[in-house]
Amino acid sequence: QRSAIRRHGKRLPRPPGTLPLAGNGIWFLQPRHRLLDWFVQSERDVGFSTFEISVPSLPPGIVINDPRNVEHVLKNNDVFIKGDFFRVRSWDLFGNGIINADGELWKIQRKAGLRFFSNANLRTLIDDVLPSILADTEKTLDDAAQAAASVDLQSILLELTTRLMGNMAYDMDMPSSLPFSRSFDFASGQIGERFQNPFYKFKEFVLGAPLRRAVFEVKTFGSQIVSAAVQKREKQEKARTADPLHNNLINALLDNIKDHAVVADAAMNYLSAGRDTTAQSLTWAFYLLMRHPNIRERIRKELETTFAGATNQLPLSFDSAQPSTLPYTSAVFNEVLRLYPPVPIELKECTTSTTFPDGTWLPKGAVVIWATWAIGRSKNIWGEDADNFRPERWLVEGQNGELPTMRSVSAYEFPVFNGGPRSCIGKKMAELLAVYVIANMTWKYDFEEVFEKQPKPGSEPMERRSQNSLTLPMEGGLPCYVR
Numbered sequence: 001q002r003s004a005i006r007r008h009g010k011r012l013p014r015p016p017g018t019l020p021l022a023g024n025g026i027w028f029l030q031p032r033h034r035l036l037d038w039f040v041q042s043e044r045d046v047g048f049s050t051f052e053i054s055v056p057s058l059p060p061g062i063v064i065n066d067p068r069n070v071e072h073v074l075k076n077n078d079v080f081i082k083g084d085f086f087r088v089r090s091w092d093l094f095g096n097g098i099i100n101a102d103g104e105l106w107k108i109q110r111k112a113g114l115r116f117f118s119n120a121n122l123r124t125l126i127d128d129v130l131p132s133i134l135a136d137t138e139k140t141l142d143d144a145a146q147a148a149a150s151v152d153l154q155s156i157l158l159e160l161t162t163r164l165m166g167n168m169a170y171d172m173d174m175p176s177s178l179p180f181s182r183s184f185d186f187a188s189g190q191i192g193e194r195f196q197n198p199f200y201k202f203k204e205f206v207l208g209a210p211l212r213r214a215v216f217e218v219k220t221f222g223s224q225i226v227s228a229a230v231q232k233r234e235k236q237e238k239a240r241t242a243d244p245l246h247n248n249l250i251n252a253l254l255d256n257i258k259d260h261a262v263v264a265d266a267a268m269n270y271l272s273a274g275r276d277t278t279a280q281s282l283t284w285a286f287y288l289l290m291r292h293p294n295i296r297e298r299i300r301k302e303l304e305t306t307f308a309g310a311t312n313q314l315p316l317s318f319d320s321a322q323p324s325t326l327p328y329t330s331a332v333f334n335e336v337l338r339l340y341p342p343v344p345i346e347l348k349e350c351t352t353s354t355t356f357p358d359g360t361w362l363p364k365g366a367v368v369i370w371a372t373w374a375i376g377r378s379k380n381i382w383g384e385d386a387d388n389f390r391p392e393r394w395l396v397e398g399q400n401g402e403l404p405t406m407r408s409v410s411a412y413e414f415p416v417f418n419g420g421p422r423s424c425i426g427k428k429m430a431e432l433l434a435v436y437v438i439a440n441m442t443w444k445y446d447f448e449e450v451f452e453k454q455p456k457p458g459s460e461p462m463e464r465r466s467q468n469s470l471t472l473p474m475e476g477g478l479p480c481y482v483r
């Protein structure tokens with residue numbers, strides 16, 4: 001079957017260093033940040049074209065880079081499904097939730113989510129819920145500034161997004177210090193490893209107790225969320241009152257799905273899709289701004305001009321945290337996501353044989369991988385300076401003194417939120433939240449990175465890297481001083 005993969009009758013290229021039996025497996029046994037770099041290098045080595053990959057733990061498969069191929073996969077979600085390869089590995093954590101589901105089970109969860117992410121709910125979230133949670137974040141930062149103590153900005157941002165999601169989706173106070181949160185992070189790292197390590201079953205047979213405990217903790221928490229929501233609904237029905245975020249997410253899920261175990265999985269999937277991705281993208285954003293103070297100053301300039309006369313409190317809102325009002329800050333966020341996509345690798349299985357727009361033919365059961373990490377760094381798409389952090393690439397200069405506008409880039413050239421029927425439901429929420437938080441915190445604070453090893457004068461500090469996970473947490477957090 002493996003040899004059946006062809007393009008115009010010929011075998012596909014393989015990345016340099018592919019071994020006769022182990023194929024490319026050696027790279028999958030490395031820490032994931034090395035694997036991500038390998039995807040970038042391989043894409044450059046094969047000249048951007050689709051290449052074949054062989055890894056002992058994977059069905060036969062290809063790696064795509066061309067946006068036309070990405071579009072083909074994302075638009076045909078009946079041909080390209082999550083499939084058993086993905087589901088078996090992530091089952092413990094995601095169960096029947098939307099991230100794992102295909103077919104009808106996926107459709108009802110998607111419908112419930114779309115109903116929840118209305119503009120009216122997003123407005124309430126940004127204008128009413130976010131400011132009070134952000135005020136607590138600011139209190140933590142102010143205290144750290146006063147005490148001249150270093151803080152881990154990644155934990156602080158995770159606290160912010162966890163509480164926001166808890167409040168918005170489940171109508172509950174959910175600090176990230178809850179044991180479920182640590183268990184979720186741990187399980188996410190271990191499950192991420194399952195996609196790389198062909199011997200994971202053996203490893204977990206011997207050393208899997210902490211993972212089993214963590215999964216149990218996460219599942220128990222999911223059931224508690226559902227029980228609490230069911231009780232609350234019953235009370236509200238009696239008293240005929242409603243939530244300010246009318247029909248919060250858990251209610252939308254309960255309205256659409258009868259089986260409470262599936263609702264619990266769905267709830268945990270939404271939570272993990274929403275809180276980790278946004279906290280991580282903000283962490284990489286503040287990291288890049290610390291390393292590029294000129295860009296931080298440009299954000300401040302934009303804020304000064306847009307909100308002329310503003311003092312400590314900027315008039316940020318659902319209406320003003322938009323690209324039409326703050327194009328440069330929005331461009332910064334896109335540029336962060338291009339270089340540090342919170343979902344850096346994706347994989348789909350094909351249900352039937354299929355031919356891609358570039359002519360690649362793939363048999364049924366094969367897998368397609370794309371590394372959003374590598375596509376974001378592709379010189380074919382982004383030019384020779386693809387590795388550089390340059391928010392201006394997202395902007396088209398305005399005419400006659402008008403504000404710049406955002407350059408339109410297709411979801412397939414920039415698949416950070418995916419595209420097509422399974423595109424990210426929380427994209428708008430993530431963008432609004434990020435622009436709001438970046439603007440607010442850049443206006444009020446200076447952050448200074450704390451280095452484990454101070455770089456020598458004249459030399460660049462080491463780049464920070466990501467930790468093994470399904471998403472993109474920063475290894476070791478982001479320690480910094482606050483002023």
Ligand code: HEM
Nearest residue numbers: 273274277278281342343416417418422424425426429430
């Ligand atoms: C920077 C922030 C975010 C990024 C980069 C991001 C990215 C993505 C990506 C790449 C997918 C597709 C994953 C897959 O193939 O399974 C996805 C799906 C999804 N995202 Fe996001 N996401 C972000 C924030 C959010 C937020 C804030 C929420 C909700 C509160 C959310 C909810 C979802 C859901 C429910 C799905 C599954 C959609 C489906 O399968 O139909 N995401 N997201």
